[in-house]
Amino acid sequence: MSQTTPSEETLPADVREMVAAATAGAVRPRRFGAWYIAEHQLRQMRSYGWTVVMSGIGSPLLYLLGIGLGLAAFIDVPVASGPDGPVDYLWFVAPALLASAAVGVTTEEFTYTVMAGFKWRRIFWGMNASPVSPPQVCAGLVIAVTARMVFVCVSYYALMVLFGAVGNAVTGLLIPVVGVLAGLAFGLPLLAFSAGISDDKGQFAMVQRFVFTPLFLFSGTFYPLATLPVWLQWIGWISPLWHASEAGRALSYGLGPGAWSPWVHVAVLVVMAVAGGVVARRVFVGRLRG
Amino acid sequence: MVAPVISARGLRKTFGEFVAVDGIDFEVPPGESFGLLGPNGAGKSTTMRMVGAVSQRTAGELRVLGLDPDTHGPEIRSQLGVVPQDDNLDTELKVRDNLIVYGRYFGISRALCAQRADELLGFAQLEEKAKARVDDLSGGMKRRLTIARALINEPRILMLDEPTTGLDPQARHVLWDRLFRLKERGTTLVLTTHYMDEAEQLCDRLVVVDHGRIMAEGSPSALIRQYSTREVCELRFGSERNADAAARLEGLADRVETLPDRVLLYTDDGEGLLERVARLGLHPTTSLVRRSSLEDVFLRLTGRSLVE
Structure with a gap:
């Protein structure tokens, strides 16, 4: 089999x-x-x-209202501390809510949308x-879903600032970035999994029930x-959600006693996202070119 | 000599042990309407996927527009229009938007996509449906939209895999009319079908494919001349008696084929043959004289009927 381009002359x-004409047609x-x-x-x-x-504005509003006005007012005991002592419960919980919103986007987009692309509507073909x-x-697909996550995370962050749920609103600007990273760290391995499924036998509902909910x-x-x-803490160590929450908290109110460097959390998220992305890409090629 | 737009030599594709395409040779010159005729599972779609540069060949030579699909997939695909066997329109988008997003894949500007989309909606007789949801279209309209979508990049080769399967007769005729217009404009068409009437209507030249091999090649009329007689008598004696009757008819026609539901007699003079059958004292419940078709060619070549 010849692999060479026929020589022009x-x-x-x-x-x-x-x-x-073909060469020109493929440039863009x-x-x-x-x-x-x-x-x-x-x-x-x-x-x-x-x-x-x-999901971008309504659900953060509900969570922040519910937790900020309800739960936080109810909890007297300090739950977490920053470098200067105990912090508001809302400060503690808000970066985690933001990250879980990004992960939530991927549990829709990297499951049913992928199934629709390969099978239900076949648009990938x-x-x-x-x-x-x-x-x-x-x-x-990843770019589009990332755009949706950016929208979700940025609007979440704006609402957090509005609710006074951020310690330092300047370093906090990076919380949406960490949130998107959490979405990719969870979502790209999920994408690789979804792209390999040829029949939906309820696997996505299982992911929702037995992966996303326990992580949350x-x-x-x-x-x-x-x-x-x-014996339950390991769930956190392998969870993109925990790493993103911890990194987000560090960005919001600094490092509390015993906290890991945010760089370690970010590194874990990057490794998960890259590994998932590499596998997902291979599954797409295998399936579309099989 | 004009260079062919597609040339295949010893083209082969296997999936594990299974041989889908078993060393086929063909060439398609520009402007020709070329068909692959064969039953389901003959290897037509696999061949189309290799020509369409979405499936690597196992062996053999293949050139599409002078390029190797294995190394120049995007280049080749930029010049193709593909109408797949199963519609894969985006049902969440409106009819016109389906054309526009598809044009974008080819790097065509939004403005030009919009302009071509309007022209193509006219060609596909779907102007009034421009803002409709794809799900609200009939089967024939969806096919026409898929063809319009395949034309958005003004392809050099339009590839159609079983274009009218599943359509009612009227929708098929509308579609054939559209394809015929493209043919008249000089678009190269490559199509697969297991309908002989479709192949006769649309193809300048075709290959008959079975079990991944080419059984015969030629224009529809040449194939009929070569492998069949001018006319065919179809006689029905009732399923119990067909075989007995066929035995007595042996020698009366050039060739006798016994199918479960009827006996086919191949001859150049159908009416004359019917008279001789009557003189033998055989009285079929129904009899029909018709022109030979590609169905008869296929039966002759493979011993099987195309549509079963």
Whole structure:
């Protein structure tokens, strides 16, 4: 099998013209293919735009109101401390809520949207027949979902500031970045898993029930991880949610006693996201080019 | 000589032990309407996927627009329009938006996409449905939209995999009419079908494919001339008696085929043959004289019927 490009001079004029047109036709898709896919996915999100906006603004509003006005007022005992002693419960819990909102986006977008693309509506196959390549289809989906997470995290952060749920509003500006990173650290391995599924036999509901919910409850979201017995703390250590919450807290009110450096948390998140992304990309290529 | 837009030599594709395409050779010159005719599972779609640069060949030579699909996939795909067997329109987007997002994959500007989308909606007779939801379209309209979408990049080759499967007769005729117009404009068409009438309507030249191999090649009329007689008598004696009757008819026609529900007699003079059948004292419950079709060619070549 010859792998070489036919050399220009030896070809007849009509072949040269075909090759030149094809070469020109692939320049932009090769460079921007992932962005075209993202554009499509974002257009599609408009059809459930109301859900996107509600989950971006409505649910943080409810959580912050409920916890800020209700639970926080009720808790007298200091739950967590910063460098200068005990901090507001709302300060403690808000970065974790933000991160879990980003992770929540991925439990929808990197599950059902992927299933729809490969199977229910088969739109990934349409993309596949165009000059766009399978890794670009994968990347485009990730870009679009990241955009949605950015929207969720930024609006969450704005509401946090409004509710006085942030210690230092300047360093806190990085909390949405950490939140998006948490979404990718959880979401990209999930994407790799979803892309390999050929029949939905309730796996996504299981992910929601047995992965996302336990993580939400046992990742030191509402109370410090150290409160849990040691045999349950491992859930936090492997949880993107815990790492993001801890990094977010450090950005909001500084490091409390015994806290890890935020860089360690960020590094863990990056490793999870990159590993998930590499596998997801391979699964996309394998499936679309099988 | 004009360079072919597609040329395959010894093209082969296997999935593990299974041989889907078993060393086929063909060439498609520009502007031709070329068909792959064969039953389901013959290897037509696999061949289309290799030509469409989305599936790597196992062995053999393949050039599409002078390029190797294994190394120049995006280049080749930028010049193709693909109409898949199963619709994969985005049902969450409006009809016109489906065309626009698809055009973007080719790097076409939004303004040009919008302009072409409007032209193509006209071509596909879907102007009034521009703002409709895809789910509200009929099966025939969805196919037309899929064809319009495949034309958004003004492709050199339009590839259609079973374009009218599942459509009612009227929708098929509308679709054939649209494809015929493209053919007249000089678009190269490559299509697979297991409908012989479709192949006769649309193809300048075709290959008959079975078990991953090419059984015959030629224009529909040449294939019929070569592998069948001018006319065919279809006689039905009732399923119990067909085989007995066929035995007595042996020698009366150029060739006799016994199918479960009828006996086919191949001859150049159908009416004359019917008279001779009557003279033998055989009285079929129904009899019909028709022109030979590609169905008869396929039956002759493979011993099997195309649509079963």
